[in-house]
Amino acid sequence: MTMKKAQKLEIKDLSVTFESEIIKNISLKVEDREIISIIGPSGCGKSTLFNVVSGIIKQNKGLIKINGLEEKKRQGKFGYMFQEPLLFPWLKVLENVMLGFEIKGIEKKQAKIEAVYLLKKFDLFEYANLYPNSLSGGMKQKAALLRTIAFNSDILLLDEPFGLLDAITRSNLHLYLLDIWKKLGLTIIFTTHDIREAIFLSDRVYVLSKKPATVIDCIKINLSRPRKISDQTSKKFVELEKKIISLL
Ligand SMILES: Nc1ncnc2c1ncn2[C@@H]1O[C@H](COP(=O)(O)OP(=O)(O)OP(=O)(O)O)[C@@H](O)[C@H]1O
Ligand SMILES: [Mg+2]
Numbered sequence: 001m002t003m004k005k006a007q008k009l010e011i012k013d014l015s016v017t018f019e020s021e022i023i024k025n026i027s028l029k030v031e032d033r034e035i036i037s038i039i040g041p042s043g044c045g046k047s048t049l050f051n052v053v054s055g056i057i058k059q060n061k062g063l064i065k066i067n068g069l070e071e072k073k074r075q076g077k078f079g080y081m082f083q084e085p086l087l088f089p090w091l092k093v094l095e096n097v098m099l100g101f102e103i104k105g106i107e108k109k110q111a112k113i114e115a116v117y118l119l120k121k122f123d124l125f126e127y128a129n130l131y132p133n134s135l136s137g138g139m140k141q142k143a144a145l146l147r148t149i150a151f152n153s154d155i156l157l158l159d160e161p162f163g164l165l166d167a168i169t170r171s172n173l174h175l176y177l178l179d180i181w182k183k184l185g186l187t188i189i190f191t192t193h194d195i196r197e198a199i200f201l202s203d204r205v206y207v208l209s210k211k212p213a214t215v216i217d218c219i220k221i222n223l224s225r226p227r228k229i230s231d232q233t234s235k236k237f238v239e240l241e242k243k244i245i246s247l248l
Contacts, residue, residue: 006068014062040208079152100150
């Protein structure tokens, strides 16, 4: 008999209510090294979902399992990149990335060594000594992504990581993320409004309803990897796009 491997993350019957109900009985599963996207209308509760999963706010109902075990204290278990740009403007790129290591308790000298390694490995080292204000939007997001990974390179929660970027920069960042994902063996969950982005990056796409958010459907993206930009015009891709549009 083969033992079924536990899911990397499981969310079960999660509900959140503030003044009104925001999230209603959401269940979802994420396998090790999957890329999962969560797509849903603005204000439906995507950021709230990430805030609950990462332990910043509490759910009213439901449980969250990591590697098969219910986890009530979830602070530090995820690399969480917030929807708002989050680099500290008074720190250089290198120092921003170092901070990711330092927050989890690595001492400064070692944090510097590891941050330099990460910046070199993922093509940002030439910007190490610049302040965020002198970077382009795309560069800022790359640096923010590396800082998130410095803090936690196991499961990433990325809240609309490419939302503020133009189409060309966005496309460049998609390939950047896929490269990091593959090299570091990450598990990634991200939110987006962009159906094509969701399809291009993901193994599965969860489609949420408007508030209170429920799961309308989960669409398997049966496109082979590595993904190429040209996949976006394939028949399969367009069919997936039509299917998701019809759900929203
Ligand atoms: N701390 C809070 N207290 C009260 N209401 C909140 C709180 N945080 C979020 N909300 C409400 O919850 C709802 C969902 O917000 P949330 O930011 O999760 O949506 P979203 O799906 O991330 O939207 P967007 O796509 O625009 O980022 C909104 O109506 C918001 O006003
Ligand atoms: Mg949001």
